[in-house]
Amino acid sequence: MSGFIERKKERTSRYMKEQHGWKLRTCSACSGSGYYDHNGSPKCSCCNGTGKERYNANIESENM
Numbered sequence: 001m002s003g004f005i006e007r008k009k010e011r012t013s014r015y016m017k018e019q020h021g022w023k024l025r026t027c028s029a030c031s032g033s034g035y036y037d038h039n040g041s042p043k044c045s046c047c048n049g050t051g052k053e054r055y056n057a058n059i060e061s062e063n064m
Helices: 002-018 057-063
Strands: 022-026 052-056
Touching: 052 057
Parallel strands: none
Antiparallel strands: 022 052
16 A cells, blocks of 8 residues: 555655646737737747647746
8 A cells, every 4th residue: 555655645746846836828929829920820839839828826926
């Protein structure tokens, strides 16, 4: 049973470091369109064409 508890601690710590507190907002580089402009330009490299960028809400709230 100790193997499960150790793995759970690892999963919990990884989640808290890498995922907890990250949110999505409209990409500021492409204004949510997923492309830089309207005439056949490539996908936005900031958001990979999704129109959303990730930000850490915990860090943003500390800076305000």
